[in-house]
Amino acid sequence: MRLGSVLLDGRPVLVALVGEELLNLSAVTERFYDVSEVLTAPDGLDVVAELLSAERGTLIKESDVIWRPLTPRPGKVICLGLNYADHAAESPYDRPDYPVLFARFTTSLIGHHRPLVRPTLSDEFDYEGELVALIGRRAHGVTGDDALAYVAGYSIFNDASVRDYQFKSPQWTVGKNFDGTGAFGPLFVSADELPPGASGLQLTTKIGSDMMQNGNTADMLFGVAETIEIVSAAITLEPGDVLVMGTPGGVGFARKPPVFLRPGDTVTITIEGIGELVNDVVDELHP
16 A cells, blocks of 8 residues: 655645556545544554555546645654664764654655755755654554554655754754755555565665665664664654654765755655655745
8 A cells, every 4th residue: 555645736635556646535535635644543544445445536647746745744753863883883973772862843844846945054954865664553662572563654754954953962853853854755655565664675865866875774773663662662652653764874964075965956765665755955945
């Protein structure tokens, strides 16, 4: 199952990817207008599966839609830093013994093919290609053996970071939450379509045609199951919550010389079996 959240004629619509075509599911159900609503409804995925099996819905053109963030207003977006050994090694930090956790806010989120906004306050705008795990069941005190049962599916994230603001203090919140810097989507891919924990998938990031990151989700220091176990020991995870699983090595600030994003750049993040997330970079505009 592959689902997305879009605007069609200015209205929110839930779509499914069927072959190479988009199916407007909101045309045949008044319950769901984005992926968040599917994940938070106890029977949401079952209802959507029934619609797809019955081939219900209306075909629409991708050129007619605007992609929204996959879950436009998730309850929580919890991100992992330094979750690949090669990225930890290129950073100014030690390899972590416990996940480095920070939050993203919904005002930072954008969709596929929407502009990544380089703020006027900084020239150090960086890319980070990442796997996303989306929670489908309430999870508290979950053990590792059961943790993957709480994952509904997976997607892609660009945790674009304003580095000078990230490193102003030990807390990364500001540098990770400028408006319009967290690209998310385009598709939710149900867990049954991927290996357990989405492990063993190639993850690449390109600027234009230049390969900047080339990693594999098998190399995460803390996999999806272990992350859910650790986080849910302290923080209850709820349906629709988002775990952004960290980036492999090759980020811009660690290169010599550094490579930062500039207006006109196109960033493409591809994860095997999930798809690609594409965003152009623009400068922030002020009235």
